[in-house]
Amino acid sequence: MVDNSVYMKKVQDEADKLLPELKKAKDEIGLNPELGSEEEKSSALLVEILRGHGFEVEYPFFGMHTAFKAVRKGKESGPVIAICAEYDALPGIGHGCGHNIIGTAGVGAGIAVSKLLDELPGEVWVIGTPAEEGHGPHGGSKVRMAAQGVFEGVDVSYMVHPMTGTSMVTGNFLAVTGITLEFKGKTAHAAADAHNGQNALNAAVLTYMAIHANRQQLKRDANAVVHGIITEGGLANNIIPDKAVLRFGVRSSDDTYIPHLIEMVVNSAKGAALATSCELEYTVSAGLKSNLQNDGLEKLFIKTFEALDHEYVDPVAVAKMPPGGSTDFADVTHVVAAIHPMIGLGHKGVAMHSKDFADVSMTPEGDKGLEVGVKALAMASVELLTNPETLAAIKAEFESRRLN
Structure with a gap:
């Protein structure tokens, strides 16, 4: 296995440089919530940031005016990593599901990794996926993206999602x-x-x-x-x-x-x-699937959380918890090796999908969740870009679970 400690340090340093810009964007999206399929300002802001850091961006994308696909290629061909971003709000609540954190964390991770691609093979995509909450004509956009080939050629995909309490490296979705x-x-x-x-x-x-x-x-x-x-x-x-x-x-x-x-x-x-x-x-409606688990990706994010000294719930305990929510990202887990870690912001007892949680996303704890999300996604990406054995095992597990 390759010693990639130098690259891990570099990608964290790049993330630290980006955090002021990302926090500003997180708060701007949080203060100006837009419903699904209507995220004109939020998507435009994220695209502006990506273009400003050298990404080639297709926007609008996939026939959806608030979707985008941003690509940055490395020094030579190699693994393709797709990070998903969400930025839609809830009716009457605003960002009570923390998508202002999701979108900026995904964009920030993609940019941080891109700063190393002059030295590493492969490429990183950031895919802007509208209307996860199901509102409007683009509702559940990842379902169509997964079914109609957007993730073809991708080796691994992931995103992070904030929650109250303590982080989980994966979740069970209905x-x-x-x-x-x-x-x-x-x-x-x-x-x-x-x-x-x-x-x-x-x-x-x-x-x-x-x-x-x-x-x-x-x-x-x-x-x-x-x-x-x-x-x-x-x-x-x-x-x-x-x-x-x-x-x-x-x-x-x-x-x-x-x-x-x-x-x-x-x-x-x-x-x-x-x-x-x-x-x-x-x-x-067409509906959303339950998610396909991947133990290799779970271990990878445990490794990144531990490297960041970030507390998480034991996955054995998580597996025993009754599943609760649903996500269109679950459909992505059926077409490519993928995972959806949950980033805890503390404030245990605050309900998700509430105005209180929207407020939490704007606190220092929300800022810390953004930082952890950016670094965890970026460090996982560096691991996969530098260690072919790890990536091969993750992909083999996906194929086995998909077929069975």
Whole structure:
């Protein structure tokens, strides 16, 4: 195995030089949150930084006006590493998922590694991936990118994601699919002429309760989760509603269980439509996969965290935790060796997807999370660019897991 300690020191030094610029960008994105598919200012800022450090950038990219692909090549051909960046915010909350940290950490890591590419083979990509939270026409952009060849030719891909509490080198993510249910009824005066109405809201409420009743029968070892809201249910209390809309998400650690959950939700709605004499229309989204693990990449990020003297939760303990969230990056793990480390910012007890977490991203702890994220990604990249044996083992494990 190659002694790459000199390069490790160099890439950390380069990261330190970049941190003031990256922190400024993190805070600018944090103070000016943009919803998915609308991240014009955030994507433009990240592209400006990348171009300023010598990257060739395609922007817009992949038919998405807020996506980009930045490339910097080394002294000769070699491993291709793709770092993903996210920068979309949440409705009404802002950066309550910390994507202002994700985007700047990915960009910073790519730039730090690029400063060594005059001495090393290979190339580094930074891929700007809009709308991870699913908003707008580019929602879940990595799903399409993974399916349609954006990661072809890539050897390894990764990104980091902030969280409260203590860091984790990897996480277990649930497959998820969205379902939209729309009931159509008939309006009537809610007191004088109610018998001539068909109540779409009643159909929605019955659906909600039927799904709730079915939760007891869900497979426990599938880590199944069903959650939903009623987004439309009428305009006035003295009018029988002729339209009601529900949006549900179904999740599981077992991708093969998702069709059962979809069927349960849809059948609940069909029964409610029949009971209330309403019509039902529904759509099912393409969905996100659960993630494919890679022990070799996990060990690599343990090594980088320990080199940075950064605390992390024992992966054995993580494996025993019930999976919670979902991400479109999970689809990337099915087409290339990939990993999604979680960077702890402390503040245990603060909920993700909250305004409080958006505030945490702007604190000194958020700045430290950015620094750790940049350095961990950059150091992992140096390891893979300088040690072919490590990279080969990681790729072989990916192929084995993918086939099995």
